[in-house]
Amino acid sequence: MYTKINSIVLIALLLTCINTRANDQPIRIITNNWTSQVVLSKVTGELFKSLGYQVEYISSATSDQWGALVYGAGHVQVEVWEGTMSDVFNRLVxxxxxxxxxxxDAKTREDWWYPAYVEDICPGLPDWRALKACSKLFSTSGEGRGIYFAGPWEKPDEARIRALDMGFNVKILANGDDLWVELKKANAIKKPIVLxxxxxxxxxxxxxxxxxxxxVHARECETDPEWGENPNYLYDCGNPKGGWLKKAAWKGMEKTWNCAYRTLKNISFNNQQIASASALVDVDKLSYEQAVRTWLDQNKDVWVNWIPEGCNK
Structure with a gap:
């Protein structure tokens, strides 16, 4: 399935050869490039450490993480989104x-979003037809095609714009945090923005x-051009609503680190818990390590129940 093993995989294989005992092998937790995923990953890592396990964090693009999980270069991914990762996740499972x-417990949604003041400038929102009619308001000059700010993740935005004739161009930003830079700049002067x-x-x-x-999204939107608003193109719909948020593990994890695996199975964040964890970094400006410690201190009644009976250090 994978014809090329990336450098992360090769490093992992070397480490596995060096470490011959399971307890000597670190559990490698994959981190991606957005705040909530990093904070949740490090919360999970602290719980594993409390059980006596060694933990390492490896940064990976979402497209590369699957090879790491398959080959044991990475062992855990704690924030798998249905909207962007379901196809490859479901196939590999x-x-x-x-x-x-x-x-x-959290329910997810990923899509185009705008701050509330934009509704006063572009009446008819949140309907997509209103946004289409107002597209010029979102251009850099007030004329021409509007700008939609996208993150560095694989989404069919160009295909949707074409299918629905939205009058927008996509500006892809380098990482998730850059989205909030653009939002804060626009919000300060109440400039129209969609991101x-x-x-x-x-x-x-x-x-x-x-x-x-x-x-409204349907599977046919991605597979049957004749479905939906435009009979000639795919992706003439929004992204799924009320999606799942899952955790993924290397297939050898349960046998190698049983208590850590059972803890991972029990870990379940809801929307509010994830939002508050992210705000500690993105709003309160704590480091990831400070945010993790703060979250653990404030939510002991939550995470203590994630530790399986008989697994306390």
């Missing part, structure tokens, strides 16, 4: 290449706003 380690956003996320606790309501 069905093949037995990785393990579905359970679903968080990629998701829930759970700290933004919902600090900014009023709404997702654009595109035609």
């Amino acid at each position: 069905a093949e037995g290449s990785i393990v579905d380690a359970g679903t968080h 990629f956003n998701w829930t759970p996320n700290w933004v919902e606790s600090r900014f009023e706003g709404a997702f654009v309501e595109f035609p």
Whole structure:
């Protein structure tokens, strides 16, 4: 399936050869490039450490993390989003290449989003047709095609713009934090802006706003051009609503680190918990380590129940 093993995988294989005993092998937790995923990963790592395990964090693009999980270069990914990762996740689980380690309580949504004041400038929102009619307001000059700010993740935005003739161009930003830089700049002068956003996320606790309501998603939107608004193109719909948020694990984790695996299965964050964890970094400006310690201190009654009976150090 994978014809090329990346450098992360090669390093992991070397480490595995060096470490011959399971307890000597660190559990490698994959971190991605957005705040909530990093904080949740490090919270999980602290729980593993409390059980006596060694932990390492490896940074990976979402496209590269699957090879790491398959080959044991990475062992845990705690924030797998249905909207962006379901196809490859479901396929690898069905093949037995990785393990579905359970679903968080949180419900997800990922789509185009705007701050509330934009509704006064572009009447008819959140309907996508209103946004289409107002597209010039979102251009850099007030004329021409509007700008939609996207993150560095794989989304069919260009295909949607084409299918729905939205009159926008996509500006892809280098990382998730750059989205909030653009949001804060626009909000300061009440400039129209539409950007990629998701829930759970700290933004919902600090900014009023709404997702654009595109035609309701259906699987056929991605597979049958004749379905939906435009009979000639795919992706003439929005992203799924009320999606799942899952955890993924290397298939050898349960046998190698049983208590850590059982703890991972029990870990379940809800929307509010994830939003508050993210806000500690993105709003309160704590370091990741400070945010993790603060969250653990404030939520002991939550995470203590994630530790399985008989697994306390």
